[in-house]
Amino acid sequence: MKNSHNPQTYVSTSQAAKTLGLSVGTVQRMVQNGVLEAFITHGGHRRILSTSLNDYCQEQGLPLHTTNTSRVCILHDCKHTTPALETLKEWAQITVMTHPLDLMEIAPDVKAFFIDARIPWLHSSPVHMDNPHLQNAHLLVYNSAALPANSPIAPDRHVSLFKSDISTDLVFGYLLSTVHAQHDKTPRH
Secondary structure, three states: OOOOOOOOOEEEHHHHHHHHOOOHHHHHHHHHOOOOOEEEOOOOOEEEEHHHHHHHHHHHOOOOOOOOOOOEEEEOOOOOOOHHHHHHOOOOOEEEEOOHHHHHHOOOOOOEEEEEOOOHHHHHOHHHHHOHHHHOOEEEEEOHHHOOOOOOOOOOOOEEEEOOOOOHHHHHHHHHHHHHHHHHHOOOO
16 A cells, blocks of 8 residues: 555665765665665666665764755756756756656756756656646756657747757856846835
8 A cells, every 4th residue: 555645755876976975876886785775767777765865864974865955957868968967967956857757856846847858758758747846837948959749848838948958058047037036026125
């Protein structure tokens, strides 16, 4: 019987590495050595049980891992990594996802998703687009020339299309515009 009060969550090796202040390779070895409990996806990606990560943090006297509180998520095609993407992974308010299981970590307060139109699973499995957090956020689709005509991602008031690939300038521009929008809404006395 599924426990609806405590749904199991998982984190990627890069998210665990960020939490622990370790390299991804070290976290992968921790999984191989049984220090962290995880499963490996069909694509070879490790997904670490959040409770296992929290248990380890508690044993080591480290701050506990909390559910992703990023303001922006980037869903990127893992076959096309770029230097900009590696830089964006280091930004505190950004979470980079390359696998459908990463969507299990989405927090309700994510304001925007930058989505690579080249992701094959995104167009072939529209169930991912049914996630309420995706439906309530602003979607910014980059590499939009690769967007199939039958994609569940259709341009509307919540979707913006960009022909270029992901860049630090694109994400920084979005973050800067949201800061300005928040300042414009602040009442002035």
